[in-house]
Amino acid sequence: MSKLSAQDIETKLLRFPDWEYFDDAIHAEFEFDNFRDCFSAMSRIAFECEALNHHPNWSNVYNVLTISLSTHDANGVTDKDFKLAEAIEAIVEPVDE
Known part of the structure; x- marks a missing residue:
């Protein structure tokens, strides 16, 4: 996968x-x-990460989750990162039906 x-x-x-985008992530x-x-x-x-075989750098302090996504093999951000970001968004901010 090529770097964007x-x-x-x-x-x-x-x-x-x-x-946000900074520091190649x-x-x-x-x-x-x-x-x-x-x-x-x-x-x-974590289940989405396994399914996509793409894993974030993340940390958790009490009720705050901080996530950084980049594709290490490409030394930067790729479409793979946006695919995982989309899955993360669906989990943390579900759309009301």
């Missing part, structure tokens, strides 16, 4: 308002009501 240009990344980020921070909800989201995200 900064312009391509910024264009793709228009669909992901919670994400896309980053987001999500706040939940409590630790349990945060950890539950992390568990669901």
Whole structure:
């Protein structure tokens, strides 16, 4: 998978308002009501990561989840990162039906 240009990344980020691009990665921070909800989201995200064979750099402090995505093999952001970001968004901010 090839590394995206900064312009391509910024264009793709228009669909992901919670994400920012810096340090050759896309980053987001999500706040939940409590630790349990945060950890539950992390568990669901972990299954998506395994399915996509793509794993984030992430950290959790109580109810806050911080995520950085980049494709190490490409030394930067690729479409693979945006595919995972889309899956993460669906988990942490589900659309009301």
